[in-house]
Amino acid sequence: MKRSDRLVSLMNYFLENPKEHTSLPSFSDKYKAAKSSISEDLSIVDRIMQEEGIGYLQTLSGVSGGVSFIPDFSRENSNQFIDELCHTLQDSSRILPGGYLYMSDILGDPKMVNQIGRVLASAFSHLEIDVVVTVATKGIPLAYATASVLNVPVVIVRRDPKVTEGSSVSINYVSGSSRKIQTMVLPKRSLRDGANVCIIDDFMKAGGTINGMTSLLGEFNAKVQAIGVLAEADDEEDEREVDSFTSLVKIKNVNMKQKTIEVRHGNFV
Amino acid sequence: MKRSDRLVSLMNYFLENPKEHTSLPSFSDKYKAAKSSISEDLSIVDRIMQEEGIGYLQTLSGVSGGVSFIPDFSRENSNQFIDELCHTLQDSSRILPGGYLYMSDILGDPKMVNQIGRVLASAFSHLEIDVVVTVATKGIPLAYATASVLNVPVVIVRRDPKVTEGSSVSINYVSGSSRKIQTMVLPKRSLRDGANVCIIDDFMKAGGTINGMTSLLGEFNAKVQAIGVLAEADDEEDEREVDSFTSLVKIKNVNMKQKTIEVRHGNFV
Numbered sequence: 001m002k003r004s005d006r007l008v009s010l011m012n013y014f015l016e017n018p019k020e021h022t023s024l025p026s027f028s029d030k031y032k033a034a035k036s037s038i039s040e041d042l043s044i045v046d047r048i049m050q051e052e053g054i055g056y057l058q059t060l061s062g063v064s065g066g067v068s069f070i071p072d073f074s075r076e077n078s079n080q081f082i083d084e085l086c087h088t089l090q091d092s093s094r095i096l097p098g099g100y101l102y103m104s105d106i107l108g109d110p111k112m113v114n115q116i117g118r119v120l121a122s123a124f125s126h127l128e129i130d131v132v133v134t135v136a137t138k139g140i141p142l143a144y145a146t147a148s149v150l151n152v153p154v155v156i157v158r159r160d161p162k163v164t165e166g167s168s169v170s171i172n173y174v175s176g177s178s179r180k181i182q183t184m185v186l187p188k189r190s191l192r193d194g195a196n197v198c199i200i201d202d203f204m205k206a207g208g209t210i211n212g213m214t215s216l217l218g219e220f221n222a223k224v225q226a227i228g229v230l231a232e233a234d235d236e237e238d239e240r241e242v243d244s245f246t247s248l249v250k251i252k253n254v255n256m257k258q259k260t261i262e263v264r265h266g267n268f269v
Numbered sequence: 270m271k272r273s274d275r276l277v278s279l280m281n282y283f284l285e286n287p288k289e290h291t292s293l294p295s296f297s298d299k300y301k302a303a304k305s306s307i308s309e310d311l312s313i314v315d316r317i318m319q320e321e322g323i324g325y326l327q328t329l330s331g332v333s334g335g336v337s338f339i340p341d342f343s344r345e346n347s348n349q350f351i352d353e354l355c356h357t358l359q360d361s362s363r364i365l366p367g368g369y370l371y372m373s374d375i376l377g378d379p380k381m382v383n384q385i386g387r388v389l390a391s392a393f394s395h396l397e398i399d400v401v402v403t404v405a406t407k408g409i410p411l412a413y414a415t416a417s418v419l420n421v422p423v424v425i426v427r428r429d430p431k432v433t434e435g436s437s438v439s440i441n442y443v444s445g446s447s448r449k450i451q452t453m454v455l456p457k458r459s460l461r462d463g464a465n466v467c468i469i470d471d472f473m474k475a476g477g478t479i480n481g482m483t484s485l486l487g488e489f490n491a492k493v494q495a496i497g498v499l500a501e502a503d504d505e506e507d508e509r510e511v512d513s514f515t516s517l518v519k520i521k522n523v524n525m526k527q528k529t530i531e532v533r534h535g536n537f538v
Contacts, residue, residue, distance in 0.1 A: 003273060004273065004276055005316075007276045007277050007280075008277075008280050008313060008314050008317040009317050009321060011276075011277050011281060012280060012284065012317075012318075012321060012323065015280075015281065015284050044273050044274065044277060048274050048278050052278060054281065102435060104425075104434055104456060104458075104459055105422070105459075108422045108424055108459070109422050110420075111417075113413065114417065136405065137405045137425065137427065140406065140410065141413050141423070144410050144414075145413075147379045148379035151379075153374070153378050154378075154379065155377060156373075156406065165365075165371070165373055166371060187373060189371070189373075190373055190374075
């Protein structure tokens with residue numbers, strides 16, 4: 001196979017298999033090329049990945065030597081994306097009763113969702129994460145987009161148990177903003193004991209839902225390494241029950257009467 | 270930019286932007302290269318895409334000339350993937366009360382989910398589809414994976430209305446297998462009138478849920494162009510309420526007593 005052909009094939013392979021370790025000899029075998037040629041290929045791929053701001057190739061030498069693609073959305077790409085997101089969200093027709101914001105169109109756009117996942121995953125790529133956890137339903141696409149980049153599975157906490165998931169662990173918790181008692185359920189066999197977890201959700205107000213998830217995860221001795229949300233509501237900051245989290249955007253000053261809204265960068269940067 | 274660099278960058282661009290039309294001059298500008306060089310690049314990319322069985326580049330000549338990446342998972346890749354899927358599912362420890370099958374681990378694996386999406390999208394890539402519709406919760410990741418390849422948005426039908434989605438249309442329907450009356454809700458502004466729709470779900474027994482969705486979609490004058498499911502239950506075939514659909518696998522002969530199960534290729538091939 002010629003270099004040009006190998007480069008196209010390699011790029012496809014790396015993008016399909018983020019954070020997966022592959023040995024150099026296996027590339028040599030696949031492409032019937034010398035290791036030195038493969039090394040040159042990899043340095044070209046690595047350079048372009050960095051120039052495009054999508055990540056880099058990490059090389060490990062030694063017996064277990066090889067290479068893996070570490071997705072790492074550049075600061076520039078991330079900032080530009082969050083700028084656009086703020087602009088899109090700052091549209092007064094999005095204001096819904098109760099100070100909520102209509103975001104279903106954004107959460108329904110796979111390309112948008114994949115970009116959000118890339119930004120969140122880049123923020124957490126240096127952490128040890130075994131699994132991404134979210135709660136049904138709105139956070140699900142974001143959780144998959146993030147997990148896809150981190151190359152880990154997704155576990156979904158539900159509000160109601162399902163017959164198709166076997167026995168479950170459930171907790172009751174008090175929702176932060178409405179002060180109502182709610183239930184959360186996680187199937188027993190969905191999460192191993194002591195896993196390193198990253199929580200992903202679409203929206204955080206006072207943080208009651210995420211606190212509930214943390215309690216439920218405690219029953220599995222999980223270690224919450226990171227919390228990432230698309231948007232946080234600024235006005236609930238004082239009563240917030242969650243300390244450390246990453247948000248892409250912050251919703252400020254939702255004025256139902258005047259139909260105005262302010263959307264700023266979150267604490268991501 | 271050199272050819273080798275361009276090839277890596279182009280491959281990244283196409284994989285990120287499936288089914289998106291891009292003009293040749295815009296590539297010439299971006300890479301500061303002659304149109305003839307770009308044409309040669311594209312033919313290399315196209316050839317390798319076809320060799321790897323992931324799709325091809327579609328070229329349109331004329332004033333609106335340009336190129337788009339059409340993802341098209343090869344029959345060979347699809348069959349091999351479905352083989353593995355059957356093998357994984359045919360594990361007796363997956364049998365749950367009621368003849369259900371534990372599939373949360375598969376549906377929780379982003380790589381698996383993306384592959385399923387690729388296979389389903391390939392089956393529907395020749396159809397005109399404006400939006401992928403699914404019902405909460407298990408079908409959601411499959412819907413996004415499919416929509417991502419088809420480059421269309423996802424709309425999620427819910428069992429309960431949400432304050433964050435504005436006014437909604439709801440219907441009641443009779444579930445096929447349990448004969449219970451259930452509700453389905455779709456926010457008014459989530460789907461435009463007369464859209465071409467592809468329904469995606471994880472599991473189909475008698476087909477009541479999908480029938481319910483079809484009725485609800487009727488309220489939006491939507492045209493259901495395709496129905497795709499990961500798995501169908503074979504034993505419900507006689508009473509099935511849905512005629513035309515695509516399934517990747519077929520669950521046969523679930524024997525709760527002897528703890529045996531048979532999983533075969535669905536009607537995909």
